[in-house]
Amino acid sequence: MAVSRKPARNSNRPTNNITETPKTSQPVAPIVSQSAPKPSTPSYSGLHMVPPSEEQVRRRAYEIYESQGRPEGRQEEHWRQAEAEIRGRSA
Numbered sequence: 001m002a003v004s005r006k007p008a009r010n011s012n013r014p015t016n017n018i019t020e021t022p023k024t025s026q027p028v029a030p031i032v033s034q035s036a037p038k039p040s041t042p043s044y045s046g047l048h049m050v051p052p053s054e055e056q057v058r059r060r061a062y063e064i065y066e067s068q069g070r071p072e073g074r075q076e077e078h079w080r081q082a083e084a085e086i087r088g089r090s091a
């Protein structure tokens with residue numbers, strides 16, 4: 001009666017087939033995990049548009065200030081209006 005011999009197990013070799021490296025000639029694509037989307041950044045009227053520079057906004061806000069008779073206490077309103085106008089132009 002012949003006795004069949006089982007190959008000796010290498011203790012350093014992983015026993016789970018999932019952890020073994022596939023033996024293919026083609027490269028294997030990395031696994032990309034699905035993560036939560038990144039918070040969006042302001043688009044400034046388009047993809048990858050540069051926000052208006054502070055100098056551009058400052059000049060336009062001053063023009064608005066002068067055109068309205070140089071009223072006091074409305075600098076924030078003029079600044080927001082200038083930003084909105086400049087963003088609208090870059091579209």
